[in-house]
Amino acid sequence: MATFVEGPVRVTVPATSANLGPGFDSLGLALSLRDRLEAEVLPDGLVVEVEGAGADGVPRDESHLVVRAMRAAFDLMGAQPPGLRLSCHNVIPHARGLGSSSAAIVAGVVLARALVAGGQLLASDEALFDLAADLEGHPDNVAPAFYGGFVISGREDGHWYAVRVGVDPRVTAVVFVPPTGVETAVARGLLPDAVPHADAAANSGRAALLVAALTGQPEHLLAATRDWLHQEQREPAMPETLALVRRLRADGVPAVVSGAGPTVLAFGTSDTSTLTGRCPDAWECHDLAIESVGATLLT
Structure with a gap:
């Protein structure tokens, strides 16, 4: 029978931006906004405390997403604790594509493993990542959140894979966050079932170029972030987002829809003060670094 560690365990996890233009459901990047969470085993019951982003809209029971992920990881390790306390300090905006x-x-999966004595032996990093991607349904955000940095991810032979690639140190990012969100399911619902072969070919070429641009040739970022598959198709759900992307790109800025939107991500390579000055009224703007470290337990 598994035993649990005494005292709370703490973790920080970065925000992420997926797709990055043409890398639909396969490319993701960790960013320097981090949620902080703490959990401990109790004799019984469930206590969920939330502050910060999304605090007014998330449940405080077993349906809370972190709790659900913890339960799945405990099942993986064959150990369900008698009770739990979870405390979340959220910085990452909800329903914004970050x-x-x-x-x-x-x-959730990292906290659960840390609460089980010998958890590293019961659940490897690969097993935890596989579980996390299963829970999310696609790996493009999960991979950089788990591993940090720039990650190429997908599915092969019934398992998820994630390959980290270095990012040129000159690359920075600015995110423009609108005041209202768009649910991922709504954004995905706008995508067509099929695309022209020429568009798919063009998109795959730009995705390959994007890997080269981010890893060492950022002068190609504007061309490399061109997308044919999902951004314009989602415009009905986020017209202001696409309008900002077009304005920035017209001025030579490599701007994309972050994930399913509606946040806009713009890449820079030096002083980003001119970009932060382009923030629309009522939107928030964050000048961010590429986060090389994924989910991290705090001592």
Whole structure:
């Protein structure tokens, strides 16, 4: 029978941006906004405390996403605790395309493993990542949230894979966050079932170029972030987002829809003060670094 550690365990998990233009459901990048969470085993019951982003809208029971991820990880290790306390300090905006749900899932599985004595032997990093991607349904945000940095991910032979690639140190990012969100399911519902072969070919070429641009040739970022598959198709759900993307790109700025939107991500390579000055009224703007470290337990 598994035993549990005494005292709370703490983790931080980064925000993420997926797709990055043409890398639909396969490319993701960790960003320097981090949620902080704490959990401990109780004799019985469930206590969920939330402050910060999304605090007014998330449940405080077993349906809370972090709790669900923890339960799944405990099942993987064959150990369900008698009770739990979870405390969340959320910084990552919810329903904005910055990976808040993936951060919650990754935090949950990492916290659960840390609460089980010998958890590293019961659940490897690969097993936890596989579980987290299963829970999310796609790996493009989960992978950088778990591993950090720039990650290429997908599914092969019934398992998820994640390959980290280095990012040129000159690359920075600015995110423009609108005041209202768009649910991922709504954004995905706008995508067509089929695309022209020429568009798919063009998109795959730009995705390959994007890997080269981010890893060492950022002068190609504007061309490399061109998308044919999902951004314009989602415009009905986020017209202001696409309008901002077009304005920035017309001025030579490599701007994309972050994940399923409606946040806009713009890449820079030097002083980003001119970009932060482009923030629309009532939107928030964050000048961020590429986060090389994924989910991290705090001592």
